[in-house]
Amino acid sequence: MSAETLLLTILLLPLAGAAGIIITRRNPDVREGVTLLCSALIAALVVVLANRFMDGETFALTLIEPVPGIAISFKIEALGMLFALIAGILWLVTSIYAIGYMRGHNEQNQTRFFAAFAVSIAATMGIAFSANLFTLFLFYELLTLSTYPLVTHAGTPEAKQGGRVYLGILLGTSIALFLLGILVTWSLTGRVDFEPGGILSGHIDPAWAGLLYALFLFGIGKAAVMPFHRWLPAAMVAPTPVSALLHAVAVVKAGVFTILKVTIYIFGSDFILSNDVTGGLIWMAAATILIASMVAMTKDNLKARLAYSTVSQLSYIVLGAMLASKAGLIGASMHIAMHAFAKITLFFAAGAIFVAWHKKKVSELNGLGRAMPVTFTAFFIGTLSIIGLPPFGGMWSKWYLALGAVETTQLLLLAVLMISSLLNIIYLLPIPIRGFFSKPESGEHYTEIEEAPKSILLAMVITSTACIILFFYPDPFYRLASLAVGGY
Template sequence: MTAGEILILAALGTPLAAAGLALVFAKIRDVRDTVTIVAALALTCVCVALLAETALGRPPEMRLAEPIPGLSIFFRLEPLGALFAAMASALYLLNSLYSIGYMRARREPRQGRFYACFGLAMCAVSGVALAGNLFTAFLFYELLTFATYPLVTHKGDETSRRAGRLYVLLLGGAAAALLLPAVATIQAMAGSTEFVTGGLLAGRMDALPAGVLLIMIVFGTAKAALMPLHAWLPGAMAAPTPVSAFLHAVAVVKTGVFLILKCAAGIFGPEIIATSPAAQGLLWTAAATILIASATALTRDDLKERLAWSTVSQLSYVISGALIAVGAGVVGGGLHMLTHAFGKITMFMCVGAVYLAAGVTRVSAVSGLARRMPLVFAAFLVGSLSVIGLPPFGGMWSKFLLITAAFGAGEPVTAAAMILSSLLSAACFLPIVISGFLGEPGEAALRSGPVRAPFLTVLPPVITAAGCFGLFFIGDWVMTYLIPIAERAP
């Protein structure tokens, strides 16, 4: 067994082992939480090693099994998958630290099951990131749906159960009705579902039938929350804040847009994307989603709900990148997947810290509160500026690349939607910070006694905010690293 194969097995096995141990030590809090952190740290080291191997031109691969003749469970790393795995594992580590602080402060029940589901979900994320073919990605994509369902319904009340039903109905239903038939059709037409440079279907299928498959994959991947299959995402905010952060930045939605990027580059390729009327229609749908979701976010007073609608909008930036028939679009989509993850997890963690410290969940109630919690609100500001796309934060590069790619591809409607959405994002988030620092103190700010969040709910968002800043300086390296995914068929 090669070193690369060992790393692949470790990326899958480490979070799976953590899930099992979290159940074994469910009642021994310190052991359970320590196991979670150690496993998350180990997974991060493994994924960084995989990233390094890929960057050095030694991408590992492994054919694990062939459960169905002609369809194998196959792993092969490439730049986008390696970047996604490293990003998800690093944020999983920070979110695990945050979760321990949050769940202990809230004295939440069923914490053993909670961390076990986190571990199982990360195993699924690793499987999708490392997948060398669409069949393998589909298997782990479905595992992710069912691993995260108990997290969405963790509170056990009617609101969370309703959110869980919608979650499984939309995500599982779309995958079964659209994504699975697309996988089967591709296997039948091409004799394989492997991701190939330039697109597996390039030269094998005309633009029209390929466009039908493209529609099936984009809407079948409902985790990407493209309208009208987006309603599960705001509803899932009924879950505890660590779950919201996990859904938005680490696992679920990023897995959705990652899979669409992978299919655009490795299944269809730029030639089919450029000539398919379906791709154009989906691109306009993404532009509409960007604008409608941004405008809806502006009307929401609940902090988590505002962030959720913003995520719906930002995900369609990545989808747009996949559907713009130029290499810069796919590269920009991959970069935006990374920068949005750091910005949005920062914001969610800050919102959770504010809730723990002051009991505030609404935009209208934060007035003057930042003067009692300056570090948390400063981190929220950094995350906001990155999501808006302003320098010196990483989100500036991904939005700049996507907007210039849209103009370069002759898609001014998409570019205009992105620009207007950025202005709406500024209107969504900057008033929260301004009100927090400069507004008249509200009831929460005037409360006697300390207004202080647990240390483990403050440190992680400060680190991710620093990451938003750091991404500004390594954006060029990330773009160069991702260029191979946008290559055309030889």
């Protein structure tokens, strides 16, 4: 298969899958078979693509040029390959999980759910492979629109309100700020292509570069930097597979991925470092890390606690991007992967608890680990990876982020990272401890094992095992992160 054909296939296959899901809607078994087949093919193809990319093959594709000099085009570089690899693999795992969850919880409108899920992955792949800001912006907006039906899936007043917040903040920030940043970049340079070393040097007064970076930082609302973070907790009204998609696979990762793309390929790390472009802005990321962690400590609702944890963890990646040093950028890129596998494990566990025992609150989990040992063990592993302890993959990304802070002599930011890890312990570790060691309340006695459906358990076992494997074998993501920092 030629490079162009392979790239186009990956972009179009999820859309074909969505069509197949709608066509087979009257037969749930066939419909879910289409979902699994499509997601398995995507996972296999992105692995093939990654291998061919690492062997030195180039991938580029231009579809149309609606405005002279601005085309809808795609080009694979290392950072995009890393993002696509995570999204492709985790779509398959999430699909396995979603089938068990949707059936186990007897959810309505499952065809719409799986179809929108597939379209959102198509948008994610478009973001990953975008060759310029114009193409990225189109797919960024498509991702927002395609995930809206997932957020409002329940159809309740609470779900509709959450959807309004979700759509309002993400569309508002992208149109008012992100698009403005793209237009300013185009007016200054006459182009919006992603290039190693950036395209702004020599085209903008360094005194104004910080303002332009701020347009991107706050305009890319999916990165959830405070104060534009409220959409993310609001979206927790969605079913747990959607929460997993939002927090680990597609939406939030699309946000921080875009921040990294703009940093590396529009501004350029040398330009940022030599002109202190992100000087004051970096403290917005630092504040988000700490404030979101402290808010997470106050949440008794398990998904809400995990949501604010995600807000905090995303700003690790934003902080690494704004450090702009080699180690900081590598740490930020690796944290996209390490956080994805750990956080999706935590959400999978939260959904399993809800399906099996209909419990949503941390205070209700005392002793439940005795009835759900697999679920709470997976949660424990995901927790330790989020904290950044060995032997779990999350250690490596935090290590490089810390090195980035040291490289740039930002010792206060190093302290922020260390304090945040301590806060991670405070709001996450008590959950598995409650499950395994606390005495059940309300007279409940957990004497028999009663786990969630097998497909849910399988997905959790895969992602929690990956958290361990990535400690011993982080090479694929490390190599891609290193290549991204070094260029195409």
